[in-house]
Amino acid sequence: MKKASTNGHSTPTPMPTPPSVNDFALKIGTVNGTGSASANGLLMQAIFHMGVPVSGKNIFPSNIQGLPTWYEMRVNATGHTARTGRFQVLVAMNSQTYKKDVAELQTGGYLVYDSSWPLDASLARADVHFLGIPLAALCNQEFEGARERLLMKNIAYVGALSALLDVDLGIIEHLLTEQYGAKKALIASNFKAVKLGYDHAREHFDCPLPCRLERMAPPDDYILIDGNTAAGLGCVYAGATVGAWYPITPSTSLMDAFRRFCAMYRREKETGRNKYLVVQAEDELAAAGVVLGASWAGARAFTPTSGPGISLMNEFIGLAYYAEVPAVFVDVQRVGPSTGMPTRTQQGDLMLCAYASHGDTKHICLYPADPSECFELAVAAFDLADRFQTPVFLVSDLDIGMNDWRVKKLEWNDQYRPDRGKLLTADQLDRMDAFYRYLDVDGDGITARTVPGVHPKGAFFTRGSGHNKYGAYTEDSDEYAEVLARVARKIESARSHVPSAIIHSTGAEIGLVALGSSDGAAREAAEQLATQGIQVDYMRIRGFPFGSEVDQFLNAHEVNFIIDQNRDGQLRRMLVLETSAPKDKLISVRYYAGMPISSHHIVTGVQQQLAQGVIAV
Amino acid sequence: MKKASTNGHSTPTPMPTPPSVNDFALKIGTVNGTGSASANGLLMQAIFHMGVPVSGKNIFPSNIQGLPTWYEMRVNATGHTARTGRFQVLVAMNSQTYKKDVAELQTGGYLVYDSSWPLDASLARADVHFLGIPLAALCNQEFEGARERLLMKNIAYVGALSALLDVDLGIIEHLLTEQYGAKKALIASNFKAVKLGYDHAREHFDCPLPCRLERMAPPDDYILIDGNTAAGLGCVYAGATVGAWYPITPSTSLMDAFRRFCAMYRREKETGRNKYLVVQAEDELAAAGVVLGASWAGARAFTPTSGPGISLMNEFIGLAYYAEVPAVFVDVQRVGPSTGMPTRTQQGDLMLCAYASHGDTKHICLYPADPSECFELAVAAFDLADRFQTPVFLVSDLDIGMNDWRVKKLEWNDQYRPDRGKLLTADQLDRMDAFYRYLDVDGDGITARTVPGVHPKGAFFTRGSGHNKYGAYTEDSDEYAEVLARVARKIESARSHVPSAIIHSTGAEIGLVALGSSDGAAREAAEQLATQGIQVDYMRIRGFPFGSEVDQFLNAHEVNFIIDQNRDGQLRRMLVLETSAPKDKLISVRYYAGMPISSHHIVTGVQQQLAQGVIAV
Amino acid sequence: MTTSIPKPKVRHPGLPVNQIGLTRRDYEGAMSTLCAGCGHDSITAAIVRAFWELSIPPHKVAKLSGIGCSSKTPAYFLKEAHGFNAVHGRMPSIGTGASAANRDLIFLGVSGDGDSLSIGLGQFCHAIRRNLNVVYILENNGVYGLTKGQFSASADIGTKPKKGEPNRNPPIDPVLLALNLGATFVARSFSGDKEQLVPLVKAGLAHRGFAFIDVISPCVTFNDHEGSTKSYAFTREHTKQVVEMDHLSVIDHDEPGPSDLVPIRTEISASYAPGTRLDVAMHDGSTVRLRKIDEDYDPTDRDRAYSYVRSAQHKGEVATGLLYLRTDAPEMHEIENTVAAPLAMLPFEELCPGSDALARLMEEFR
Amino acid sequence: MTTSIPKPKVRHPGLPVNQIGLTRRDYEGAMSTLCAGCGHDSITAAIVRAFWELSIPPHKVAKLSGIGCSSKTPAYFLKEAHGFNAVHGRMPSIGTGASAANRDLIFLGVSGDGDSLSIGLGQFCHAIRRNLNVVYILENNGVYGLTKGQFSASADIGTKPKKGEPNRNPPIDPVLLALNLGATFVARSFSGDKEQLVPLVKAGLAHRGFAFIDVISPCVTFNDHEGSTKSYAFTREHTKQVVEMDHLSVIDHDEPGPSDLVPIRTEISASYAPGTRLDVAMHDGSTVRLRKIDEDYDPTDRDRAYSYVRSAQHKGEVATGLLYLRTDAPEMHEIENTVAAPLAMLPFEELCPGSDALARLMEEFR
Ligand SMILES: Cc1ncc(C[n+]2csc(CCOP(=O)(O)OP(=O)(O)O)c2C)c(N)n1
Ligand SMILES: Cc1ncc(C[n+]2csc(CCOP(=O)(O)OP(=O)(O)O)c2C)c(N)n1
Ligand code: SF4
């Protein structure tokens, strides 16, 4: 270090940290509603533009203003950007959470804090570097007005970090120019704040730190996008015309995105009128009803929601299942049960989505692992809903839905045409002697469907009460059972139509199984286990009912560790119920405290189980 | 036969039926809304008073007037009164369903029909006895007015059956006298109608038939009661003061019963005011809210409903689970999914009740097998809800809830006092330094609870959002997880407090497992299998989470046949998930077409599985 | 796109046919399974008549309902129309979605007082707010018929059940509620008054927006006794028609209205004294002719209509007729500014932005 | 039975104490986490003041809410009262159950316009119908604050969002709705007008039955801009007090009111010209003194109140004050004829009929 690190408490200087280029995690603690979100976004984007794999996790409160909020970034040249929860750099801007934040820093790490005021002695830690920068003081000097000073303080720490981590200032300037366009004054003041922090850091500390960035290949093929935006876009591309929702965190931004893209792509040129209709429903029950009504009338329709919404939609889900009405539900999961922690992530609704509603039901579910799959599987959801005439759940979560992920650019095949399934046209109906809604003429469990307004022969009465294969009301045991058995067959047959599991196999004895946002941590864990001599094959499940490859994988391994971001091991439970694998082959590894899962949760979980002797290794 | 049986179609006389005393099944097909219900009830009661074990199954439409309805009775001296679906006597009073009804009669059986009009030739069957009685003609002669004639026609067939089956007319007269009390004219006209049928039958046929009744020991210890009435009474005895509901078949009569008994037992003498309050809520969501609110404020509260109601209550159930508010839900199951068949029976909500709501949840469930247990377990439900501070489901069904069952008289132990669990009194609070709602001081997973209005120290803020063990709002991962893990432990610990399974074991290799209304058919099936050389042990489960005896039973048998009245084998699924038994020990036997299950469904199911070689016998 | 299927001109020789060659039979449905004498069956008959008279092709109609005896009735009319028997109280949201998907359909919703005022109250109110383009008939009998006669939220204070205590909770009056919430067509009628009901249904069909018709429809089995305020006898005695109405279809055959709806001429059943008469042009080109029977009444003033209905109630009267009409409020599609063609029928090519647009869009995320 | 716990008479020396020796601090709660300037915080302050002035023992109070920024506020007052933060829109049913269980509690419900008029509309209306004994405060900001500013059902036509298109759906006015449904105490106020709000809350607490107070409570973060009809500026300009009100507690200390509530004397803040003044006796023995500022107004006539509020709206005014009051309607417990003691406190012996009764009853089933 050029200058002594100002830990300010005359504690011994901590051990120097081994250099780590393009491989560290950073956490920034601020107060919500103070503009830190855009500062953090700026830094994240700058790193992205340097070509370095990076992820950002926004750990925000269920509140609008004044409470602690955090932003975590992980940089990893090899692409492991799952959350680690182990930070080498920590920016502590919120005095309410100083103590907790400082405690999270790894030994040898760097704490950046606002040294405009002296630090409480009790917050000292001998094993980390304290890098004090008088951010408030600097900004008070250079800027006018409380709001401006508050905002610029955040931008200033971005400047300081740029110096410390070796972020290219040119990129920062470029990003500010892109963001503010013609508002030259804003660009100037922001860049001034960046320079304030940057210059101060370079002047007072050895810059860059051993833990720092280095440009990589330009990220031309990549974008930064969140899953809700991608899913909303997927709904546009799938041809959905009716969306219904009731606002609920963390799904709200999905409908925001859908509307934004519709405003771009779905305006009739001549008239300025909309080729879509979004109903902000009075509640989730109504939102579900709108989706069923619209699908019944022939549109592709969807509703984004979260756990509480799915609970409220239970009755309608059963109606859609039994009356065989297509419907797409997006569950952006948050922490349950009940209201739970609306701004934390979990995979707590796996079982609910698979079996929602009273009576015997089973639903098709799709499990995207990142925003790119949110886009793809949103499209697939509509095709499956139309083909199987049933509710389909796109089961996402807050981590995927609301955080920015670095993924390959989304692509579209213009050959794609919607699979509307057995939807009869007027011509087809015209040629038929008679149409019976629930008559399985070709034995595949799927019966032809009509929509209103097309042809008098197509008319039938859609109902959630007992009906026979002709579509007539029934209370007859055999007639009822015949239809319900066929519906079961139909859903079973979907197992070969849902996207199949992604399997990385080298013939190991141990299987590792995950879905959704656990993917990154699971892949990383697999590598880490390998370095410890524990070889694992990895399977990521993408759809339910599970395809035969899932069954095969589980049976082919001595044991399988099933990763769940929920308390009760819901994925494991579903595998127990829905595959032929013996229960003792399926070992649960769980984390459910609301942060995105980390590889060390998995590695530790696996190690503990192995230590308990679930298999001889 | 004294006189030729009038099958009217000069077909050969069917084979004489072997005599069968106190062992036959009878079905009566009529039109709903024509007064047949009271006629059928009269016959059922008369048989009951003869001391002969009898059951009645009312197979009625989801309609108020004019549609086909059936009443089935099974008489069995050894007490097997589960539905058989195989009838020796059939009374066909409804021309709409003649054909179907006649087809259901066993070879050698007796068809009683109204011979006022000639029978359609196409309805003839050579292998059964046709006993035509001109019921309408007789009644038209003797009675005035359409309504009276319609009603009396039904009473007249009771008379005819009394002759044919050898029902004691004295008992019938006694019952009419009890029913109509001072209304002498009614007694007289009813009895006249009985005699019309009786005399005609005796005159024209060899009475009694070989298949007939014979008096047994007086039924002093027995009553005829339906499960909803018994459960409503249980709520009164448990000290429930607040009931909330939204009408839904087949649960409606439960609240009717509760109100009726409250009117009898819960009027303040001096003032005539009520010691209970029933809220007819605007829907099931509100009914659940009322229960939570009332329980939170310290009352014992409950809501009866059926599947669609449970679906709608999902959100509130999760709140009660997570905020740990006691709440008693009675699910009188009907056929699902969706509106399904509201007047048919099923066990389709087993999984839903056990795991309702989003996020990780698990709920205590109790499974009464007959009205007597509805009474007992209703009381237990309140104790468990209070002790474990959680939703408890009394999982009944239409068969138990709405049909009359012959059970031992209900009994009450005056020593009983409600188990209110860790509910703090003002004195206790006064002596405490501080009260923290979710602090587990004694390690049993259950924390002390307070109700409003008792003591300032008891105050806390009940919420479904994240909370720590002190009851404060939290978004902290560890604090959240700590509470949720304890809640899981708490519910697990209930396994030794729910009523344990009833086990009949003779050390057989095969286990038979059932719950709820499958009990009668299962016990009968066990006997029938034994006569075929297939010995089975039988376990009837009564509570969830399953006690250790359930685990032991399953593991102790080579295979277990799990009986489910639902399509997907929900009890089996729960056993797979919640016991240590390997999946291949648990074989599903299912019937789900909406009638009460019969022993032959089970026997056939078991035989088929054995034929497929699930075990070598 | 949809094809309009012409019906064979004469199918039941001898029966009168309408403009599109259909007899009244063609507008019927399955046999009713309701109790003999149930008010709901009379409403079914009025619906059949109204659709027939308007010569609406049945397959252009979407019949919607919730759960209840009333909600069963869509099975008993227009067998060639699609129907959706939703879950209890949730028909308005199904209707909202179906209308969103296909604005060319003609929507007829049938509900009960339990279905709309208890479990479905929220959805009912919000459908009004959106001015959903539907004829919404509430078959109001003051009880839950299908679950055997419990009081509903429309039961009046003091009305007596067959057994037990009189009702003590104040009623929710759907007409007042609809006026309060700004419904654009508010009517009340009586199932026993077909003369009034048929033109109301026709006018409702001509209306663009939420056409609400509360029809008192006695439940003979559970709420038709002495002491009930929803019995035939009580209703006959206490209803008072305050606005007489006729629905006059356009006569000009060259200009059919929108949505394949070709209105035909109907007889004008009454001739009015000038001055009390008001002709309102409907969006489909037909005319609604109103005649105030009570001078005080103004069916175009929402607040006065409200006051009038209230003061009638104070006098023990149930005001009936087309109580309020407003034709210039936008319905949901106008509020949402959607294209003229039904969304469900737009070709995929018009909906999917394609790969080039996506490639361009991706630059935004860099 | 419950024990009433006396508070130490002086806990914060120097601060004024009320009749039961508590300071205003004793009526506060946790620190608010709402945005600085949020209208909801002012309402919290008014609630604290009202309870303090009425000397209500905090632990006799049950605070209820749904979900939303507004629904968070019960954490910020009366820390010694139990609170129940229900699920979204379902507070009325929780309140119904809690009131059923313990009629001696004093119920205060706080909700938002999203909570009560969207997802919770049905429950809200039905709680009014039951005349639930609760003070129900709707903190009305025209948006869903907690989910970041979407329009709620109370947003006016034409009101502008921060970004995007103005609202085109007609509002549900909770005051009109409450009047329509027969709420027995209907008021409107403004979070910025503590002078008006504190006596309203006190009068609400004195009222037996559903005391509804709609409080316009601007959301500074999402709905306080130019063009919004729920901003501070707009509300200040457009509200018009039509009834001035004071709550006068009883002076006789020897006869405490029910439920341990010992009202104290309050200053009478205004003196009225005779003739415009109306004193209404409340069930707890206190008096509500109303002074009509607008001569046309009659706060005891529900229909005229309705018309007045509507006509004010036509003039672009928002009428505030205690708009309607009716003291003779039975609340839920009176309707249901329950005993005087709280049901939750009845000893088991009074509830369980016992074995003899059961043995006798069994004869009925033979
Ligand atoms: C979720 C749900 N709850 C309850 C029921 C039971 N149920 C069926 S119809 C009905 C009430 C019907 O009343 P109304 O709408 O007035 O129709 P009516 O039968 O009087 O015509 C009820 C409560 C149901 N089907 N679904
Ligand atoms: C079932 C359910 N749906 C949606 C949400 C998300 N949500 C939380 S608060 C809220 C709206 C709050 O609006 P309002 O009641 O007006 O309160 P404000 O924040 O404006 O005070 C919504 C939609 C939820 N918590 N639960
Ligand atoms: S019960 Fe009442 S509403 Fe239902 S069909 Fe019969 S008469 Fe009509």
Ligand code: SF4
């Ligand atoms: S977002 Fe609006 S309503 Fe919520 S706390 Fe902030 S100002 Fe208040």
Ligand SMILES: [Mg+2]
């Ligand atoms: Mg009704």
Ligand SMILES: [Mg+2]
């Ligand atoms: Mg709001």
